[in-house]
Amino acid sequence: MSSLRQVKIACILIAALFLSLQFAQLIEEHYQNKGEYPPTWVRLLSSAGKGHFGTGNFSSTPNNLDLSILEPGDILLGGNPGGSYGHYTHAGIYIGNNRVVTMYTSTGVYLEPPSAYHRYHWAAVGRVKASPQQKKEAVSYCRSQVGSPFYILSPKAEDGLWYCSKLIWYAYLKQGIDLDPLNSYWVLPDAFVQSPHVQILEKAEVQ
Amino acid sequence: MQQRKHAFFSMAKTLFLLHLLFIIITIMMLYFGRLSIIVPLIFVLALFLAGLHGCRTLDVGPLITLTAGYLSQLIGILSSFFVLTEGVWDFSIEPFEFIAQIWQTPLYPLYPILPRTSCFDFPLYFVVTITASFVLPLIPALGASLSRLFTGIRNKRNSV
Numbered sequence: 001m002s003s004l005r006q007v008k009i010a011c012i013l014i015a016a017l018f019l020s021l022q023f024a025q026l027i028e029e030h031y032q033n034k035g036e037y038p039p040t041w042v043r044l045l046s047s048a049g050k051g052h053f054g055t056g057n058f059s060s061t062p063n064n065l066d067l068s069i070l071e072p073g074d075i076l077l078g079g080n081p082g083g084s085y086g087h088y089t090h091a092g093i094y095i096g097n098n099r100v101v102t103m104y105t106s107t108g109v110y111l112e113p114p115s116a117y118h119r120y121h122w123a124a125v126g127r128v129k130a131s132p133q134q135k136k137e138a139v140s141y142c143r144s145q146v147g148s149p150f151y152i153l154s155p156k157a158e159d160g161l162w163y164c165s166k167l168i169w170y171a172y173l174k175q176g177i178d179l180d181p182l183n184s185y186w187v188l189p190d191a192f193v194q195s196p197h198v199q200i201l202e203k204a205e206v207q
Numbered sequence: 208m209q210q211r212k213h214a215f216f217s218m219a220k221t222l223f224l225l226h227l228l229f230i231i232i233t234i235m236m237l238y239f240g241r242l243s244i245i246v247p248l249i250f251v252l253a254l255f256l257a258g259l260h261g262c263r264t265l266d267v268g269p270l271i272t273l274t275a276g277y278l279s280q281l282i283g284i285l286s287s288f289f290v291l292t293e294g295v296w297d298f299s300i301e302p303f304e305f306i307a308q309i310w311q312t313p314l315y316p317l318y319p320i321l322p323r324t325s326c327f328d329f330p331l332y333f334v335v336t337i338t339a340s341f342v343l344p345l346i347p348a349l350g351a352s353l354s355r356l357f358t359g360i361r362n363k364r365n366s367v
Contacts, residue, residue, distance in 0.1 A: 106333050149315070154315075
């Protein structure tokens with residue numbers, strides 16, 4: 001009797017999860033039809049419902065993002081079909097000398113060349129509207145975090161565990177610039193595109 | 208036999224639920240910054256006490272507690288297995304990296320104070336993440352061992 005009840009509860013929970021994933025897709029569509037960016041939880045649940053997890057499927061041919069325009073403090077964005085965090089699924093900050101501060105689950109915060117963003121199906125360069133000194137300080141802060149751990153669930157208030165876009169957001173927040181107009185639990189890479197403090201200079205997509 | 212089976216699954220369920228509870232507590236405690244460092248310590252203590260208590264009330268020995276611990280850590284063990292055997296699979300193991308990470312949430316407040324070194328091409332924190340599921344079951348097993356040891360000493364004293 002008890003095990004039958006447990007099976008019933010499990011079935012109800014699975015059905016509720018399935019329905020909420022479907023419901024999230026409907027809400028996302030509703031926001032997209034209005035031309036608005038959906039709330040983060042809707043975006044993530046909707047992606048999960050479509051079977052999209054992580055950064056999506058990388059391109060076998062490179063995009064032609066112009067990296068010659070990069071200046072220290074610029075934000076690099078990359079996205080793939082099947083990514084779960086929005087149009088852009090990854091972000092890094094250019095620190096000069098052909099290096100970008102970035103991170104993945106199994107690497108923690110580390111340095112990579114900007115050409116890594118050619119692997120994405122679509123990529124962009126964003127320039128933060130900040131003074132040279134603010135950019136210098138933001139770059140310096142991001143560089144100081146190389147080697148720190150990656151943790152996707154870390155709240156914004158925590159300053160020792162990072163995910164790609166949170167580190168960039170935090171580094172600029174310390175300079176008095178809030179790059180997250182979406183103001184949700186996570187700072188998604190798409191927030192930088194929506195931010196009035198960021199100018200998208202260059203976009204590229206694999207044809 | 209039936210009673211031992213029940214005790215085994217009861218212990219595994221307790222350890223599994225304890226782990227889930229500490230995932231939630233840790234996420235909430237991360238809002239308090241460095242204060243969250245007490246959570247992993249309480250987590251280890253709770254695992255130890257679960258083993259100790261299980262041995263007394265359910266009469267679950269150290270070996271069965273250890274096995275129950277590994278059963279309760281199955282999510283972490285499987286995700287770590289896929290991460291460690293990355294080259295073998297045709298599919299992306301990225302979701303398993305995330306699962307391993309979320310599963311080991313109770314340990315994350317400790318990671319910012321770990322040395323920023325790497326081990327086998329992985330940063331130290333990630334090595335801890337993928338090995339923790341193999342180590343954590345030892346803690347309740349230690350609790351059960353000590354419980355048995357103290358019970359043995361007490362019985363000896365009483366008989367004397």
